[in-house]
Amino acid sequence: MRAFTQHQGLVAPLDRSNVDTDMIIPKQFLKSIKRTGFGPNLFDELRYLDEGQPGRDNSQRPLNPDFVLNQPRYQGASVLLARSNFGCGSSREHAPWALEDFGFRVIIAPSFADIFYNNSFKNGLLPLVLDEKIVDQLFQRVEANPGYQLTVDLEQQVVLTPEGDSFPFEVDNFRRHCLLNGLDDIGVTLEDADNISAFEAKRRQDAPWLFEPLS
Amino acid sequence: MSGKTLYDKLWDAHLVKQRDDGSALIYIDRQLLHEVTSPQAFEGLRLANRKPWRVDANLATTDHNVPTTGRERGVDGIEDPVSKIQVLTLGSNCEEFGIVEYGMTDKRQGIVHVIGPEQGATLPGMTIVCGDSHTSTHGAFGALAHGIGTSEVEHVLATQCLVQKKSKNMKVEVNGTLNPGVTAKDVILAIIGKIGTAGGTGYAIEFAGSAIRSLSMEGRMTVCNMTIEAGARAGMVAVDDTTIEYVRGRPLAPKGDQWEQAVQAWKTLQSDADAVFDKVVTLDAASIQPQVSWGTSPEMVTNVGGRVPDPAKEADPIKREGIERALKYMGLKPNTPITEIRLDRVFIGSCTNARIEDLREAAAVVKGKTVASSLKQAMVVPGSGLVKAQAEAEGLDKIFLAAGLEWREPGCSMCLAMNADKLGDGEHCASTSNRNFEGRQGFGGRTHLVNPAMAAAAAIHGHFVDIAAADTAAV
Numbered sequence: 217m218r219a220f221t222q223h224q225g226l227v228a229p230l231d232r233s234n235v236d237t238d239m240i241i242p243k244q245f246l247k248s249i250k251r252t253g254f255g256p257n258l259f260d261e262l263r264y265l266d267e268g269q270p271g272r273d274n275s276q277r278p279l280n281p282d283f284v285l286n287q288p289r290y291q292g293a294s295v296l297l298a299r300s301n302f303g304c305g306s307s308r309e310h311a312p313w314a315l316e317d318f319g320f321r322v323i324i325a326p327s328f329a330d331i332f333y334n335n336s337f338k339n340g341l342l343p344l345v346l347d348e349k350i351v352d353q354l355f356q357r358v359e360a361n362p363g364y365q366l367t368v369d370l371e372q373q374v375v376l377t378p379e380g381d382s383f384p385f386e387v388d389n390f391r392r393h394c395l396l397n398g399l400d401d402i403g404v405t406l407e408d409a410d411n412i413s414a415f416e417a418k419r420r421q422d423a424p425w426l427f428e429p430l431s
Numbered sequence: 432m433s434g435k436t437l438y439d440k441l442w443d444a445h446l447v448k449q450r451d452d453g454s455a456l457i458y459i460d461r462q463l464l465h466e467v468t469s470p471q472a473f474e475g476l477r478l479a480n481r482k483p484w485r486v487d488a489n490l491a492t493t494d495h496n497v498p499t500t501g502r503e504r505g506v507d508g509i510e511d512p513v514s515k516i517q518v519l520t521l522g523s524n525c526e527e528f529g530i531v532e533y534g535m536t537d538k539r540q541g542i543v544h545v546i547g548p549e550q551g552a553t554l555p556g557m558t559i560v561c562g563d564s565h566t567s568t569h570g571a572f573g574a575l576a577h578g579i580g581t582s583e584v585e586h587v588l589a590t591q592c593l594v595q596k597k598s599k600n601m602k603v604e605v606n607g608t609l610n611p612g613v614t615a616k617d618v619i620l621a622i623i624g625k626i627g628t629a630g631g632t633g634y635a636i637e638f639a640g641s642a643i644r645s646l647s648m649e650g651r652m653t654v655c656n657m658t659i660e661a662g663a664r665a666g667m668v669a670v671d672d673t674t675i676e677y678v679r680g681r682p683l684a685p686k687g688d689q690w691e692q693a694v695q696a697w698k699t700l701q702s703d704a705d706a707v708f709d710k711v712v713t714l715d716a717a718s719i720q721p722q723v724s725w726g727t728s729p730e731m732v733t734n735v736g737g738r739v740p741d742p743a744k745e746a747d748p749i750k751r752e753g754i755e756r757a758l759k760y761m762g763l764k765p766n767t768p769i770t771e772i773r774l775d776r777v778f779i780g781s782c783t784n785a786r787i788e789d790l791r792e793a794a795a796v797v798k799g800k801t802v803a804s805s806l807k808q809a810m811v812v813p814g815s816g817l818v819k820a821q822a823e824a825e826g827l828d829k830i831f832l833a834a835g836l837e838w839r840e841p842g843c844s845m846c847l848a849m850n851a852d853k854l855g856d857g858e859h860c861a862s863t864s865n866r867n868f869e870g871r872q873g874f875g876g877r878t879h880l881v882n883p884a885m886a887a888a889a890a891i892h893g894h895f896v897d898i899a900a901a902d903t904a905a906v
Contacts, residue, residue, distance in 0.1 A: 232752075232753070232756070233749055233753060234628055234629075234728050234753070236728075236866075236868045238847075238866070238868045238869070238870060238871050239868065239869060239870070242870055242874075243847050243848060243849045243871075244849070246467050246495075246849065247467075247496065247511070247513040247514050247516075247517050247849065248513070248517075249470035249471065249474070249516065249517055249520050250471065251471045251474075251581075261869065261870045261874065267856075267874040267875075270513055271513070299749065300629060301628060301629040301632070301662070304628055304629070304662065305564065305659075305660075305866060305868060306563075306564050306847075306866075307468070307562060307563055307564040307566075307578035307579060307580055308467075308468065308580075309468070309471075309562075309580035309581040309582060312580075327629060327632060328632075329629070329632060329662060330632060330633065330662070330663075330664050331564060331577075331578055331579070331580060331659075331664060334579075334580065334583070335580035335581075335582065335583075338580065338582035338583070339582070388452070388453060388454065388596060389452035389453060389454075390450065390452045390453070390454035390594065393452070400479075401586065401594060402479070402481070402585065402586050402589045402590060404594075405456065405586065405589075405590045405592055405594060406589070406590060408447070408448055408456060408592075409590075411447055411448050411456070412447055412456070412458070412484075412590065412591060412592055415447045415458055416458065416485075416591065419458065422696075423556070423693070423696065424689060424692075425554070425685035425689040425690075425692070425693050426460050426554070426557065427487070428487075428683070428685070428689075429487050430487055430490055430531045430552065430683060431531065431682075431683075
């Protein structure tokens with residue numbers, strides 16, 4: 217996984233709450249057996265006027281001019297500003313894969329759905345919770361200032377604005393540690409292989425029916 | 432010190448290691464796998480040269496992509512070459528790693544959340560995960576079950592553990608008696624309507640109260656299934672005689688002395704009387720009416736006797752905009768009576784409502800009647816090969832076919848429209864599935880979530896009807 221320490225980037229505002237993972241990456245693109253290549257179909261139904269299909273050349277499709285990510289001023293955005301309950305619904309990890317593949321490194325929202333939040337950290341994408349009032353303020357500033365950028369410092373756990381604000385944010389120590397160092401958390405878990413084996417042996421004794429072979 | 436909740440007990444029983452940084456290693460008893468969210472996990476194992484930690488903890492089936500016609504042709508019956516590759520990839524991965532798979536022509540194949548309980552692969556007291564958010568279904572057995580992403584599927588394959596942070600405890604208590612015609616689906620939709628789609632975020636929810644206890648296992652599964660639509664990853668119901676009787680005799684359930692030993696252990700799977708919950712929500716069962724969703728989020732739901740809401744009456748500007756956007760997508764005008772929404776298709780199926788009890792309820796409504804001529808399609812998709820066989824043994828297929836509904840092969844089907852079963856642009860569908868998101872059932876499709884009997888009645892009339900009220904009037 218790509219490490220994340222500090223990031224400065226252009227902010228794109230997606231002004232709606234309850235953005236679900238079906239919206240982030242529609243089902244037909246989940247047929248892929250790869251982890252990459254989802255970026256061109258991020259927000260497919262909002263971004264294009266027609267129905268997308270896997271394998272199709274997206275450059276020939278009609279764009280929805282009203283969709284925020286199609287507006288010239290937000291080209292190259294790497295920070296997505298969103299409303300509450302971002303990433304709700306399906307557990308598909310294709311959602312963070314698509315956001316990351318498109319070029320996003322940070323999603324800022326007042327709240328995230330649990331599974332999406334968890335999946336993002338596994339892919340070098342930082343979901344960052346700020347208070348609703350601050351998010352509101354950021355929406356206004358992004359709207360008012362073309363080229364508006366934010367700096368996110370994971371080490372210091374702050375968001376720095378061009379106006380000189382420093383908004384602190386919370387993140388679990390373990391997730392922060394893995395993200396800062398780009399760690400494969402399977403490797404970290406396997407350092408406890410002896411503990412897992414010992415637990416398993418006891419469980420096998422206490423609940424042997426859980427260890428019967430399947431057929 | 433106060434007692435433990437059911438969730439506390441399940442957590443403690445699976446805690447391998449509490450780390451200093453607040454995270455914990457939790458042991459996973461069962462992983463269910465399907466074709467959509469597993470290929471990248473298997474590929475990850477191969478790239479890192481890792482093997483599954485415990486092969487027998489995993490059970491796989493193919494459900495999301497499979498066509499619901501022409502099953503006798505097996506994988507060759509999949510027209511879409513991309514879908515076919517995904518289904519074949521699951522087969523080859525399971526073969527390579529020695530994992531049991533119920534493939535397309537296996538009688539036991541079906542929706543992963545239907546077959547786990549049906550086979551006894553889902554047992555009380557387990558931790559159960561799957562790369563699918565509706566894994567919460569299995570919590571109905573007094574298990575800790577939740578959906579995970581593909582990286583975590585790989586993590587469980589490789590380590591038999593997950594890195595977790597403990598959730599908070601919420602109890603949703605539904606007391607009293609449900610009115611005739613009101614089902615588990617209406618209970619969970621009413622709960623989501625009350626607490627909202629983010630109401631359970633950060634919590635594990637235990638469903639309790641006399642109305643929950645009186646539900647069958649099928650009903651409890653329906654309730655737990657949609658816990659994720661209330662924002663909570665895991666929902667659960669305490670073990671009682673109903674749970675144990677459902678599990679007894681299942682192919683993978685414990686046998687002989689192990690059965691006795693297991694039942695003794697399972698009987699402890701309830702919250703202690705003095706357990707403290709971080710949040711408690713209560714509902715009066717008698718106040719719940721048949722529910723119909725009108726918008727593009729499962730919280731956008733009302734009584735069948737109600738009306739489409741008027742955004743002008745919403746004070747919160749973000750919510751108002753959400754309602755306006757939903758009504759525009761759904762092609763609905765404010766204040767329209769729910770019973771006047773014209774339907775194009777009806778879908779009875781999904782991991783929420785494709786078990787035998789659901790099909791019996793739907794069949795009872797359509798028996799001797801005919802699907803409205805205004806409908807383009809009404810289809811019934813059983814949850815598994817065994818549900819299909821059971822329904823056919825009871826003659827339910829004949830009832831559906833005689834009424835003009837289609838009787839299909841098992842799979843996820845139009846719930847998420849990854850196969851050929853989908854809505855056309857702008858079409859309204861009465862659906863027993865779990866999500867009414869934009870485009871969920873097909874590009875531009877408009878989903879209304881309902882219970883199986885309501886969907887069946889809508890198929891007959893071409894619009895929603897208050898079947899409970901109609902029954903009362905008939906008496």
